[in-house]
Amino acid sequence: MVYLDHASSVPVDPRVLAFAGQYLKEEYGNPSSLYALGLSTKQAVEEARVQVAALVHAETPSTIVFTGSATESNNLAVRGTALRNRKKGKSILVSAIEHVSVLNPAKDLQKQGFDLGFVPVDRYGVVDLGFLEEHLAPETTVVSVHYANDEIGTVEPVREAAAIVHEKGAYLHVNATAAAGRIPIDVQKDGIDLLTLSGNDLGGPRGAAALYVGPGVKVQTVMPGGGQEKGLRSGTENVFAIAGMGEAARIAALEMEDEMAREKAVRDSLIKEVLTIEESYLTGHPDFRLPNHASFRLSRIEGESILLNLDTFFGIQVATGSACTSRTLEPSHVLLAIGLAHEEAHGSVVMSLGRSNTLDDVPLVGRAMKETVTRLRSISPL
Amino acid sequence: MEDRPQIGYSKKVMDHFMNPRNVGDIENADGIGTVGNPVCGDLMQVSIRVENDIITEIKFKTFGCGSAIATASMVTEMAKGKHIDEALKITRQDVADELEGLPPVKMHCSNLAADALHEAIKDYRAKKEGRKEAIEEPAR
Numbered sequence A: 001m002v003y004l005d006h007a008s009s010v011p012v013d014p015r016v017l018a019f020a021g022q023y024l025k026e027e028y029g030n031p032s033s034l035y036a037l038g039l040s041t042k043q044a045v046e047e048a049r050v051q052v053a054a055l056v057h058a059e060t061p062s063t064i065v066f067t068g069s070a071t072e073s074n075n076l077a078v079r080g081t082a083l084r085n086r087k088k089g090k091s092i093l094v095s096a097i098e099h100v101s102v103l104n105p106a107k108d109l110q111k112q113g114f115d116l117g118f119v120p121v122d123r124y125g126v127v128d129l130g131f132l133e134e135h136l137a138p139e140t141t142v143v144s145v146h147y148a149n150d151e152i153g154t155v156e157p158v159r160e161a162a163a164i165v166h167e168k169g170a171y172l173h174v175n176a177t178a179a180a181g182r183i184p185i186d187v188q189k190d191g192i193d194l195l196t197l198s199g200n201d202l203g204g205p206r207g208a209a210a211l212y213v214g215p216g217v218k219v220q221t222v223m224p225g226g227g228q229e230k231g232l233r234s235g236t237e238n239v240f241a242i243a244g245m246g247e248a249a250r251i252a253a254l255e256m257e258d259e260m261a262r263e264k265a266v267r268d269s270l271i272k273e274v275l276t277i278e279e280s281y282l283t284g285h286p287d288f289r290l291p292n293h294a295s296f297r298l299s300r301i302e303g304e305s306i307l308l309n310l311d312t313f314f315g316i317q318v319a320t321g322s323a324c325t326s327r328t329l330e331p332s333h334v335l336l337a338i339g340l341a342h343e344e345a346h347g348s349v350v351m352s353l354g355r356s357n358t359l360d361d362v363p364l365v366g367r368a369m370k371e372t373v374t375r376l377r378s379i380s381p382l
Numbered sequence B: 001m002e003d004r005p006q007i008g009y010s011k012k013v014m015d016h017f018m019n020p021r022n023v024g025d026i027e028n029a030d031g032i033g034t035v036g037n038p039v040c041g042d043l044m045q046v047s048i049r050v051e052n053d054i055i056t057e058i059k060f061k062t063f064g065c066g067s068a069i070a071t072a073s074m075v076t077e078m079a080k081g082k083h084i085d086e087a088l089k090i091t092r093q094d095v096a097d098e099l100e101g102l103p104p105v106k107m108h109c110s111n112l113a114a115d116a117l118h119e120a121i122k123d124y125r126a127k128k129e130g131r132k133e134a135i136e137e138p139a140r
């Protein structure tokens, strides 16, 4: 089996599991309780906060708010910031290729009377900074541009975007779900006000994520309750997942440089191999892309059948942005935003690497891709 | 590995995806039906050879998802050897049933195979009518 879908889920690092397991077994106290059993779990949460803060170079651990998922962090960032700052204005901007967990809360705000603008991207998926500059109004409160796109791998000019956004006194939210642990992130140097992180994408358990809320950034909760996490995210802490996320962040900070150099080498040779196939094209930016990410489109065949073919005949797991895998049978909004026609967007294949992938995978994946493409093209009427 | 679930596809769908029957074109086919799906933009083509109104040969080509390939393969199996009147009666639902069901979102899309078959038969009939006219005309 060759697993190449780390953009959708990363297996939990065994070291993380070994570390966090104690918070499922022995250490089950509620962090809010005052006896020793609770205090030790409280401490675990605080340690995780330190590790996550360190990974993104946050000012203090207190800027890290734990949530249950990246979707929740994105909702809190977009909704919570827009609502809290609506006296300044009711205008928000998001890049056209954001994840649905950013797009949908933004569209929801639009229904509530907010002014929503989409920042276009070029054919590589890079946000149009000129457009951003032009369309930022004094009424704009939040701008959301992700660090890197999980479907085409493009890394955005976040620092440049931040400078433009701050000029107009707005906040920049950055979804770093795909980027964290893969490229260095420094919220202070980048000028990021709000940053979404996902535990699972770092190699931690599902069920923990975080939102960095920079000092002085005004956000209101979207889920009032018992007041945990500075009142921004109530609910009893998922100590196991949070401790795991902290440990995963610690390991990522330590090993990212070496591990990504390794994965990038595998990825580059994979890209070379796949591009020997006729009528195959790389999607996303050739240089400004995540080191573990390769995405392609292949003419005259369809993505779901490619995915199915690779899985059944070769045990290789990939993703696709094809319309046929979406519930609505609409092609991926990301592929349409970079200017692909419907039929071009159909043949999309996304390969995202992780620790398990080695150079040994490359000839196998290359051969599997070639056989798959040949077989499906022989069935295709085009 | 073999028994892992696949995108909610039945064993039959997977079987027809992995070993599609009757793939290809028929040279000088008696009827060709090509239909496209306006929603997801896929393409299905069925060509038939007909002798005495019996479908003696049938082939398909498709640009589409796994279940599109499977339904096309299945419909060719169902129509082969049938009288065209009988073949015309094969519905989208019949194909889905024969495949032991399809995921709901795939129903309207993949069942284009039945439509392509019907189009191929209509094409055959139209050509036959045309031929008849062509033959009958000088006699008139």
Ligand code: FES
Binding pocket: A323, A324, A325, A329, B040, B042, B063, B064, B065, B066, B067, B068, B106, B109, B110
């Ligand atoms: S061909 Fe698009 S969903 Fe079946």
